[in-house]
Amino acid sequence: MHAIRLHAFGPAENLTYERTEDPVPAPGQVRIAVAAAGVHLLDTALREGMTGPYPAPAELPTIPGREVAGTVESLGEGTDPAWLGKRVVAHIGMAPGGYAELTVVDADKLHEIPAGLDEGEAVAMIGTGRTAMGILQFTELGPDSVAIVPAAAGGIGTLLVQYAKNAGATVVGLAGGPAKVAAVRANGADLAVDYTLPDWPRQVREHLDELGRGATVVYDSVGGVTARAAVGLLAKGGQHVVFGWSGEGLHDGRALTFTPEELAERGITSEGVLGPVMMQRAGGLRALEDRALAEAASGRLRPAVQRYPLAEAAAAHRALESRGTMGKVVLVP
Structure with a gap:
């Protein structure tokens, strides 16, 4: 089979498209003919050898990729034969192997892809979608809600905008550049603003003044000055929900934080929602995955998907790191 292999940690150019041996499913596993493999910003940090809560693989070479969708084409010993031939999607966790024409996955991680979803959309929902469902557990949205969504043209942002609009909320979407702003507007945001322009907070404040309301929630995946300006638009009682810090650089690990005194003075809350706290509320990752697939x-919910050929994984990584993508990035063998 062909796969993307990483022989040394470093830049995107270290991802090489080459021929390697077909994987063999172990007992309780299936082998999937991959139709779409998800690419996540975290993958770019793992590619560089990031250490910390999500350590890079200990052994190289490795095949990256943790989200896959395709058709089950062979079974390991003892695996339920009902899986054979089914279209499936799985988040395989920190174990690599997704950037390939074939990959093996534990059968207990599989979901059958619902009719009407293609494999790229299924990949978007099994990873990005489950995270969106987890984030939304921490807020209650309704007609009185005003949600600000930085990175609203991204995979998670796209889904948050849709979900908030479905709940009747007013949605302000922030994105970088005219093309992304247009995509956010087309996705249903009441106001779409280019956060690369210095006066964007004024535009949002004028819109909120017209409504006679302040923002009630900021869904923050960017951190840095953009998030701080967005939080400055929160009304008393507002929520700052943190699930990333791409604006500060994932590799730096810097999220926007506030002292208890700052929060008390503003009358707002700030909460990080990734990790165990998210799973405890959800009843586990599988529950979030089930919900995300059902919504799609x-x-x-309609995930935005940007596809690259498998052989162009390095280009996909570069585009993701430079914020040149919209929606969920997937590789197509």
Whole structure:
């Protein structure tokens, strides 16, 4: 089979497209003919050998990739034969192997892809979608809500905008550049603003003044000055929900934080929602995955997907790192 292999930690150019041996499913596993493999910003940090809560693989070479969708084409010993031939999607966790024409996955991680979803959309929902569902557990959205979504043209941002609009909320989407702003507007945001322009907070404040309301929640995946300006638009009682810090650089690990005194003075809350706290509320990752796929199957959520050929994984990484993508990035063998 062909796969993307990483022989040394470093830049995107270290991802090489080459031929390697077909994987063999172990007992309880299936082998999937991959139709779409998800690419996550975290993958770019792992590629560079990031250490910390998500350590890079100890052994090289490795095949990156943790989200896959395709068709089950062979089974390991003892695996339920009902899986054979089914279209499936799985988040395989920190174990690598997704950037390939074939990959093996534990059968207990599989979900059958609902009718009406293609494999790229299924990959978007199994990773990005489950995270969006987890984030939304921490807020209650309704007609009185005003949500600010930085990175609103990204995979998670796209889904948050849709979900908030479905709940009747007013949504302000922030994105970088005219093309992304247009995509956010087309996705249903009441106001779409280019956060690369210095006066964007004024535009948002004028819109909120017209409504006679302040923002009630900021869904923050960027950190830095953009998030701080967005939080400055929160009304008393507002929520700052943190699930990333791409604006400060994932590799630096810097999220926007506030002292208890700052929060008390503003009358707002700030909470990080990734990790165990998210899973404890959800009843586990599988529950979030089930919910995300159901939302997409029903048509209530429509993931945005940007596809690259498998052989162009390095280009996909570069585009993701430079914020040159919209929606969920997937590789197509």
